[in-house]
Amino acid sequence: MTDTANGHWTSAQPIVSLKDVHKSFGDLEVLKGISFDVMKGEVICIIGPSGSGKSTLIRCVNALNPIDSGSITVEGQEVNDPRLDKLELRKKVGMVFQQYNLFPHRTALENVMMAPVLVLKEDKASVEGRARALIRKVRLEGKEDSFPGELSGGQQQRVAIARSLAMQPDVMLFDEVTAALDPETVKEVLVTIRELAEEGMTCMLVTHEMGFAREIADHIYFTDRGVIVEHGPPATFFDEAKDPRTQEFLGQIL
């Protein structure tokens, strides 16, 4: 474990904890009582068919989607609290999106520097040093002054990862981050995520990359129609799936 992932949460308690989380969009109940814990330094993957609520679930963790009932805590802080200080939460939780969502009017370096300067009110010079180091870390040296529109999808996604890391979060959320990429560029993004995981960053991934999930995850959760159908460490999950829905899903995808 290196110091880049040296979070502030040292307790033996789970760093992220979900208890009986329910969430509806109108009449459609997307999450029907989801519960699980993530320990510090753990990497979990959420897999499942489209529309099973995976993305909604991960977006609830940093309060992009408010939940209807149940409880989500991040480092002991209740996310489903109307008095929640969202800034405090978002300092702890970084998020990477399927569509990268970089700021197209800012260069790669500026994208990475923006939040620490604006949100954390950090000194520009020290942020710049950190931002350049992060861009090197995601292997984009020389692309500091490129605009997002001048970068490939995989490069943009790595800038997005660097941008998130610049806030020095304790937990990283990855929402299908390779789903919009060409097959050739998927790998470069996965390499970056693997390095993060190896450094001890707590990661929650929604992914369709089963091979990657198997390799990187400490724990796999399979969701279907708003519930966790089955979960387990990759070895048991992939080889000894018991539930017929899991078997069917894995049968289609592997």
Place this chain on the structure above:
Amino acid sequence: MWDSIQKFFRDLAERDATWNFIYIYDDNELERVLDGIWVTLELSVVCVVFSVVIGLVGAWLQGARSRVVRSVVQGYIQFFRNTPPLVQLMFFYFALGQFTPTYSPDGYLQQPIISNVGWAIISLSFFAGAFNVEIFRAGIEAVPQSTQEAAESLGMSRLQAYVYVVLPLAFRVSLPALNNNLVNLVKTTTQALAIAVPELLYQLVSIYNDYSTSQNACMVLMFIVYITLVGFLVFGMNRWERRMVIPGYGGGGG
């Protein structure tokens, strides 16, 4: 040089009574024209700036959580967009002007605290501002929700996301429509004539009322000045539009 030009036009006026360019060879009339151009410029610049500020603030308030705030903005837009600017000018000056407090600069005469120029600025800025709110709203709606979410998930407040992410992108989308509206605003400043604001049209009408032979010459000058003035505005806005193009983002609008 200038003397011979003045002489040429003085001779022309004597030869042909329909082409009396009195403002060229008569220094008093020349001064009235220059004053008029100056007031027109002042009025245009001040109204352009205020109307853009009103547009930006209004568009921000349109996204407010409070329904009351949103209805007030909507009411403002409907009122100013759906009534003629000439009627607004007269209403502001003659009706509201009655109720504004007065002061006495010389201890003798009472003067209203808002002059006719003041009312023209207020009325024209709010008139063009109403359109600008809608123009910026259209731009804001063109910024993907996901870009805003990225800003949010990096811990930015709503205001920070608006100022640093949404607005710079929305502005680029809005520029062509804004361009049109500002051109209209500059042209509408002539209506301040109705409340005796000494801008160019007012001065030229006064001149040809004093010297009826100068009517044609005054009309010619009017067109030349407005074509030049609006030409500069359009040229500047188009250059700005091109300079704001982001590599790899959109078509560039121009």
